[in-house]
Amino acid sequence: MFIHLSRQSGQPLYLQVADQLRTKIENGDLVPNTRLPASRVLAQKLRVNRITIVNAYAELETEGLVVTRVGSGTFVAVGQDMPQSNNEVSLPWPNPLPPPRQWNASLMLAEMMRQARQPGIISFANGAPANEFLPVNEFRRSFNEVLRRDGATALQYEEAVGYQPLRDIIAGYLQQQDIQVTGNDVLITAGCQQALDITLRVLARDDNSVLVVEDPCYLGLLELVTAQRITPIGVSLDDHGLQTDRLEQIILRYRPRLIYVTPTFHNPTGVTMPLERRRALLEIALRYGISILEDTTYNELRYQGEALPTLKSLDTADLVFLAGGFSKTLAPGIRIGYLLVPSYLRERLITIKQTTDLLTSPLNQRALHAYLQSGHFCQHLDQVRMVYKERRDAMLAAIKQHFPAEASWRCPQGGMYVWVNMPTTGPTATDLYLTAINYNVAFAIGSVFSASGSFSHALRLSFVTHTPQEIEEGIRRLGKAWKELLARHARVAASANYQPTLHIL
């Protein structure tokens, strides 16, 4: 099998690989069930970055030409002319759902994250808080205090619903935000991710069930949706978040069970939904009796402007499930989040939590409780907000200076990310990523956050983990990588008669 690659052709390398594999599949040179070489192996042979191959396979997977079997590899798909499985049910009416998407973004992202962790790389790729703000000493004290005070109890099994004093303190904090709850309404989870997982399992899991998501959307949610065979329907965002005027049409067409939304400092775009839009969203959800899963992961990381009421605090009909956690504000490693559960679903949600992992670490729950009681949290948040704001401003200034004039971005009022739309006439974010890595700078490419694979020219840049000087340097390198790519494209356009390089598999 030959694959010819040309770095001068102007066509991204991953598309060259995908095109040639597609031709081989369509010609019958690669027959159904043929196992394609592992991405790492093929990347080595072609002397390209592994992401190039991951992207090429993802492209073919989206077209239904190959399938990825977890743990086994990527195979040429069995064609449409082959007998269908007996499990396929044919519907007597047209199925309004788009075909299920094989989610390959996580593989792509995992590879990017691996590269982004290489020494010397300035990485804007991940969504972790800054290392220097992880409260190591305070937690050392909290753990010691808990072990001294509670001894073996802190290391035992206990109720799945969570450590009551922690539930109470979280409820108290939510009451300050005008949410009418008590500790009994709080379910402690393993991070906010588990709160999302449990809610989906109860509210949306069912063959053909549909979930409305923002497009783009938090990747971890898209992964849950794929794992649970739920169909995500993306609604686009504008400067005010999810476009509620498009929502009604989607509800009527797809009959979703649930709407997942991050109204404040959305991941990945950073946008915040103003009060009127929050009200409009609730009003539509109420009219059609659809629940809302509100993700408040970034709410406390506000750098300017007034805090807005959560959807939950505006909700008078028990439609909203609020999920939150301490990963971005305190420490992702303690893995503690929470879900506010309406009384009519409490038992079911607790049962699912119990079935999933029995309970969240009692030691970590107690240590977090001791930490919150110590009163350090407010001070910690003030400090983090001050430093992250400086870093955000440094990033915005550097983008303005080093990115092309046609690029567009918003100033997020909080959170961790700047979302940049690069000119769609230029190289894709994947191309830029592959070039930028050679300049020792990394970011997250936009398309991994989209249920529809859109945003091929968008970049998500996390601004919290580097100093302003490093941010300026990283963005300068990105701007340079962009210019290099543009120049390469221009050279290719100018020279029509190039000789392709031949690599042999």
Ligand SMILES: Cc1ncc(COP(=O)(O)O)c(C=O)c1O
């Ligand atoms: C919007 C959003 N929700 C949930 C999570 C998961 O958070 P946790 O670490 O608390 O599980 C993340 C993490 O990046 C996120 O961005």
